[in-house]
Amino acid sequence: MGTDDVPTRGGFPATRHSVIERIRDTNPDTRRAAFGDLVEGYWKPVYKHLRVTWRLDAEEARDLTQGFFTDAFQKAWLERFEPGKAKFRTFVRVCADRFVMNARQSRSRLKRGGGARTISVDFDGADREIFDHHAAPSGPDEYFHQEFVRALFERTLQAVRHEYESSGRSVHYALFDRYDVAPGEDVSYAQLAAEFDLSATQVTNYLAQVRRTFRARALEALAGLCGSDAEFQREARDLFGVEVR
Amino acid sequence: MSGLSDAAVSRLRAAAAWPELGTDRYEILEEIGRGGMGAVYRAVDAELDREVAIKVPHDAHSPGLDRRLRTEARVLAKLEHPGIVPIHDVGRLSDGRLFYVMKHVRGRTLRDHLGELTSLNERLRVFERICEPVAFAHAHGCIHRDLKPENVMVGSFGEVMVMDWGVARVSGADQNTTATDAPPPRDGTQPGTVVGTVGFMPPEQARGSSASIDERADVYSLGAILYLLLTGEVPVPGSDPAAAIRRRSDLPRPLRSIGARALAASPDDRYRSVAALADDVSRFRAGQAVDAHVETLVERTVRFTRTYRAAILLVLAYIVMRGLVAVLAG
Numbered sequence: 372m373g374t375d376d377v378p379t380r381g382g383f384p385a386t387r388h389s390v391i392e393r394i395r396d397t398n399p400d401t402r403r404a405a406f407g408d409l410v411e412g413y414w415k416p417v418y419k420h421l422r423v424t425w426r427l428d429a430e431e432a433r434d435l436t437q438g439f440f441t442d443a444f445q446k447a448w449l450e451r452f453e454p455g456k457a458k459f460r461t462f463v464r465v466c467a468d469r470f471v472m473n474a475r476q477s478r479s480r481l482k483r484g485g486g487a488r489t490i491s492v493d494f495d496g497a498d499r500e501i502f503d504h505h506a507a508p509s510g511p512d513e514y515f516h517q518e519f520v521r522a523l524f525e526r527t528l529q530a531v532r533h534e535y536e537s538s539g540r541s542v543h544y545a546l547f548d549r550y551d552v553a554p555g556e557d558v559s560y561a562q563l564a565a566e567f568d569l570s571a572t573q574v575t576n577y578l579a580q581v582r583r584t585f586r587a588r589a590l591e592a593l594a595g596l597c598g599s600d601a602e603f604q605r606e607a608r609d610l611f612g613v614e615v616r
Numbered sequence: 617m618s619g620l621s622d623a624a625v626s627r628l629r630a631a632a633a634w635p636e637l638g639t640d641r642y643e644i645l646e647e648i649g650r651g652g653m654g655a656v657y658r659a660v661d662a663e664l665d666r667e668v669a670i671k672v673p674h675d676a677h678s679p680g681l682d683r684r685l686r687t688e689a690r691v692l693a694k695l696e697h698p699g700i701v702p703i704h705d706v707g708r709l710s711d712g713r714l715f716y717v718m719k720h721v722r723g724r725t726l727r728d729h730l731g732e733l734t735s736l737n738e739r740l741r742v743f744e745r746i747c748e749p750v751a752f753a754h755a756h757g758c759i760h761r762d763l764k765p766e767n768v769m770v771g772s773f774g775e776v777m778v779m780d781w782g783v784a785r786v787s788g789a790d791q792n793t794t795a796t797d798a799p800p801p802r803d804g805t806q807p808g809t810v811v812g813t814v815g816f817m818p819p820e821q822a823r824g825s826s827a828s829i830d831e832r833a834d835v836y837s838l839g840a841i842l843y844l845l846l847t848g849e850v851p852v853p854g855s856d857p858a859a860a861i862r863r864r865s866d867l868p869r870p871l872r873s874i875g876a877r878a879l880a881a882s883p884d885d886r887y888r889s890v891a892a893l894a895d896d897v898s899r900f901r902a903g904q905a906v907d908a909h910v911e912t913l914v915e916r917t918v919r920f921t922r923t924y925r926a927a928i929l930l931v932l933a934y935i936v937m938r939g940l941v942a943v944l945a946g
Contacts, residue, residue, distance in 0.1 A: 503619065521620055528620070551631040552627070611633040
């Protein structure tokens with residue numbers, strides 16, 4: 372994948388162990404950290420799924436999202452995932468659906484806490500995104516996948532941006548932002564070269580470098596959110612068309 | 617606006633998947649096609665200031681794909697014809713994958729263009745243009761083996777290009793010299809491997825008997841394209857398309873016979889060459905008798921009358937006029 376110049380950074384799993392392997396770990400710290408990664412990767416698609424597919428109001432969706440992850444950690448039911456039966460992503464969505472149905476039947480609310488790593492989540496931001504990205508989802512699974520990818524890319528972008536800015540390569544990221552993330556009308560390498568006082572070759576190389584980093588970070592994050600290595604390979608192929616061995 | 621828009625997610629996905637060409641000569645602009653073998657990108661050649669298309673295989677670890685792409689690049693380099701996309705450059709990505717640069721063909725696939733070909737004559741003319749580069753390739757020892765509407769591009773001026781020569785088989789003198797130095801066959805496929813597309817590949821190709829494939833395999837695929845052009849339908853896999861086209865009473869009998877001969881299950885019953893098939897279609901368009909169909913006396917008379925209608929009317933008018941003159945003078 373040409374990732375020699377892309378060192379692993381914090382915030383993403385350093386190894387390619389599946390999320391299931393990590394949350395089944397006997398070391399409570401490893402398990403807690405893995406669960407934190409899982410919540411970071413899945414809270415937003417779960418919340419949006421409850422808001423859009425289940426049409427829950429913001430208060431109930433927030434309550435149930437937090438309850439879902441707390442319950443999953445305390446009762447360890449995500450650990451019952453069997454890789455041969457479904458994708459982990461689908462398993463999480465189906466578990467969330469069951470959780471909502473059960474919660475609606477019992478009308479109970481779950482206790483918070485219980486030793487899981489505390490993650491600050493921006494529910495208001497997620498609500499704004501639901502409002503802004505109002506394209507009709509074709510089905511619950513498609514919508515969940517779409518939001519899973521969006522959340523994955525947002526986290527990856529934040530990590531890449533931090534990585535480049537903290538290492539004095541802000542221009543690299545700025546070029547990436549201008550050309551790939553939020554391009555203006557007819558933006559070209561030549562135009563960016565003139566604007567940033569660089570040669571076209573530098574623009575080409577810098578962009579290639581950030582794209583490579585983005586892909587490496589996204590794949591690392593994806594690996595940490597899949598239920599098995601085989602699932603990760605399939606997801607990587609679907610997402611970027613790349614073969615990961 | 618908060619978060620990443622759908623468009624931004626798509627762009628990031630595409631950008632992260634873009635190949636690293638290892639050169640700043642080409643600036644990739646967008647992905648324009650994706651198939652089982654690889655993806656095609658629209659790019660700018662900064663040296664020559666022109667748009668090009670770059671084809672890259674999906675998998676960096678597949679010697680089979682690499683071989684197929686190399687075969688395709690060599691086939692394109694060998695075949696200089698207006699109906700075959702010219703190749704400009706070949707290189708390797710930083711991960712070792714072979715890529716090649718070719719002319720960027722503007723147009724639509726035959727499948728997408730089909731609705732705009734309203735008259736029978738237009739459809740047959742396009743068909744003849746598809747046959748031309750294929751016949752040219754055959755004359756140079758290349759069999760395409762995956763002719764289908766998606767692999768034919770039609771430009772805005774009706775120009776036709778046959779694309780995707782990745783599974784082409786190259787015959788010739790050098791084929792016999794591979795035994796000592798190159799175990800894989802020249803077409804990059806192993807015996808028993810099925811290449812082609814269901815509905816468009818001949819029975820012998822579907823069986824995976826690659827040794828028995830010759831030009832008549834492409835004749836069959838062109839017959840299936842003709843079937844699509846004439847009926848708007850793809851031949852049903854596993855059916856007998858030759859019999860199906862014979863039953864189409866909405867088509868002129870000679871055309872049905874042309875289609876049936878091209879789509880014959882046995883290669884021996886097909887046209888012996890693409891040129892022969894194209895010639896028969898040209899004869900039909902010109903109002904001449906076709907090889908594939910034995911006319912009855914009535915059919916011959918009707919065709920003769922249609923073809924020479926103007927001349928016959930002139931002669932008749934002349935005879936009538938002479939008669940009138942004789943009557944008036946007498």
